[in-house]
Amino acid sequence: MNFNLLIKLTENDKRVIIALLFAIILLFVIIGLLGSLIVRTMRWQGKKCDTLVSDVVTNHIVKTPHQLRKYAAKKNIRHFLKQAWIPIIIILVGVATLLIRNAITKDWSYDLLNYNNGTKNEGGTGFGTLLWIWDFTDSDSYTKIWGLTLLAKWPPLLNEPHFSVDAIWCYVYIVCMVVGGTWYFIAAQAYLARTIRAIKLSKKVFEKSLDNFDQNTPPQQPQQPNNPAQPM
Amino acid sequence: MVDLLKAFGRGILYILCFPFFLVALAIFAVIGLLAFIFQLIKSIFYFFTGQKFFPELPEDKELRLMKEAEEAKNNPQPQPQPQVNNQGQGGLLYEETYDEDDFLEEPTPETPLPRQQTTIEEVVFEEEPAPEVAPIQAPVEETPAPQPQVQEEVKPEPVKELIPDDHEDPLDDFLDPFGEDNKPVEEEEELEVYRPKGTTDDTYSIDEDDDTDSGVNINFDDWGKR
Numbered sequence: 540m541n542f543n544l545l546i547k548l549t550e551n552d553k554r555v556i557i558a559l560l561f562a563i564i565l566l567f568v569i570i571g572l573l574g575s576l577i578v579r580t581m582r583w584q585g586k587k588c589d590t591l592v593s594d595v596v597t598n599h600i601v602k603t604p605h606q607l608r609k610y611a612a613k614k615n616i617r618h619f620l621k622q623a624w625i626p627i628i629i630i631l632v633g634v635a636t637l638l639i640r641n642a643i644t645k646d647w648s649y650d651l652l653n654y655n656n657g658t659k660n661e662g663g664t665g666f667g668t669l670l671w672i673w674d675f676t677d678s679d680s681y682t683k684i685w686g687l688t689l690l691a692k693w694p695p696l697l698n699e700p701h702f703s704v705d706a707i708w709c710y711v712y713i714v715c716m717v718v719g720g721t722w723y724f725i726a727a728q729a730y731l732a733r734t735i736r737a738i739k740l741s742k743k744v745f746e747k748s749l750d751n752f753d754q755n756t757p758p759q760q761p762q763q764p765n766n767p768a769q770p771m
Numbered sequence: 772m773v774d775l776l777k778a779f780g781r782g783i784l785y786i787l788c789f790p791f792f793l794v795a796l797a798i799f800a801v802i803g804l805l806a807f808i809f810q811l812i813k814s815i816f817y818f819f820t821g822q823k824f825f826p827e828l829p830e831d832k833e834l835r836l837m838k839e840a841e842e843a844k845n846n847p848q849p850q851p852q853p854q855v856n857n858q859g860q861g862g863l864l865y866e867e868t869y870d871e872d873d874f875l876e877e878p879t880p881e882t883p884l885p886r887q888q889t890t891i892e893e894v895v896f897e898e899e900p901a902p903e904v905a906p907i908q909a910p911v912e913e914t915p916a917p918q919p920q921v922q923e924e925v926k927p928e929p930v931k932e933l934i935p936d937d938h939e940d941p942l943d944d945f946l947d948p949f950g951e952d953n954k955p956v957e958e959e960e961e962l963e964v965y966r967p968k969g970t971t972d973d974t975y976s977i978d979e980d981d982d983t984d985s986g987v988n989i990n991f992d993d994w995g996k997r
Contacts, residue, residue, distance in 0.1 A: 564779055566782070567778075567779045567782030567783055567786070568775060568778045568779050568782055569782070570781075570782035570785055570786055571777075571778035571779060571780070571781035571782030571783075571784075571785060572778055572781075572782075573785075574781055574782065574784075574785030574789075575778070575781060594834055595830045595831070595834055598834055598837060600830050600833050600834055600837075601830060610828070610830050613828060614828075616803070616806050617825055619803050619806070620803075620806065620807055620810055623803055623807060624807070627804075627807060723800065723803075724796065724800060726803070727796055727799045727800040727803055728796060728799075730799050730803055731795060731796060731799045734799070
């Protein structure tokens with residue numbers, strides 16, 4: 540049996556592989572940094588939970604981990620609602636804009652990404668009028684490497700950004716949805732972070748540790764206040 | 772280089788955990804949306820029942836009561852007492868608002884005066900308030916409790932000591948109260964006795980001027996005889 544296990548690589552192939560390896564490492568490093576940024580942001584958002592429940596905990600009104608989790612859940616959802624009502628209203632404004640446009644034009648098959656009216660860089664009723672759009676269906680832009688179909692060049696440009704009055708309804712809708720949606724998901728992330736923090740706090744606050752306890756050490760007597768009648 | 776490798780390892784970890792994070796985020800987003808709708812319905816109910824948008828939690832209520840109790844313990848505030856000063860120490864009294872019913876209504880001793888009164892000096896010159904004076908109860912006609920009537924001991928007026936009278940006719944004492952017989956012991960000076968001019972005690976008798984029965988008796992019958 541003769542197995543040809545060795546792959547013969549040309550110098551060019553080795554360079555391509557090394558470049559891909561570095562690109563993958565770089566991609567994971569960037570993802571790791573972004574992930575660390577998100578984790579830090581969530582820790583900072585979770586600190587708000589301490590503010591919400593600290594008074595009740597420090598005054599010993601809440602006495603068990605279950606009570607603390609329950610109280611923190613109520614406070615967290617209330618704080619979330621206070622944070623989320625503005626983005627929800629923004630989203631509702633966007634949806635209302637789109638519905639009004641469809642009701643006026645009686646066009647319920649509205650294409651949000653429409654970018655022209657048949658002529659290049661002219662007209663259009665969708666948000667695509669503000670985007671660069673390439674024709675990725677062009678077969679001449681692809682090539683085959685090791686049996687894989689890969690993009691060989693930039694495909695032909697179908698649309699360049701241009702303003703269209705007919706698409707103004709869609710501009711409002713998309714802007715409201717993007718801003719409101721991002722804002723809402725940030726609020727939801729903060730809600731998640733506070734919930735995680737509450738679970739951690741419920742375990743940590745009522746934790747009793749015997750790490751520094753020694754059974755043979757006599758308990759410390761509480762300090763008596765100085766009696767002025769006694770001679771110094 | 773080590774940090775770069777750590778970041779690389781975290782990147783792999785986060786890529787593996789990212790779908791779970793997205794699922795958790797989507798769940799919390801949906802929960803939040805449902806809570807928002809539920810709270811919106813509840814808030815409409817609260818609005819029409821006159822309550823707050825977010826009613827106070829039992830723990831928060833307990834905390835508030837505890838803090839209020841501590842504050843009351845640390846800073847005991849004196850009860851506001853109506854200041855009535857009618858002794859001229861604080862000057863005139865100035866009442867901030869006037870309500871006619873307050874004067875028509877007779878205040879009872881148990882209820883304090885309805886409005887806090889301030890002296891005119893406090894209002895105009897921002898002076899310190901006059902020392903507090905114990906509130907004077909409004910005059911109330913109280914029916915006195917029935918008390919056992921004690922008869923006042925009437926002291927007898929000092930009666931002048933008279934010389935014991937020998938004659939028994941009371942008319943003589945009446946006609947001549949300061950006569951020789953009825954003169955008090957202390958009186959030593961002789962009283963003047965009125966009589967017409969030119970007459971003496973021997974020639975004049977008081978009976979001649981007795982006009983008690985018929986008024987003034989004016990006659991000149993005896994004019995030439997005296």
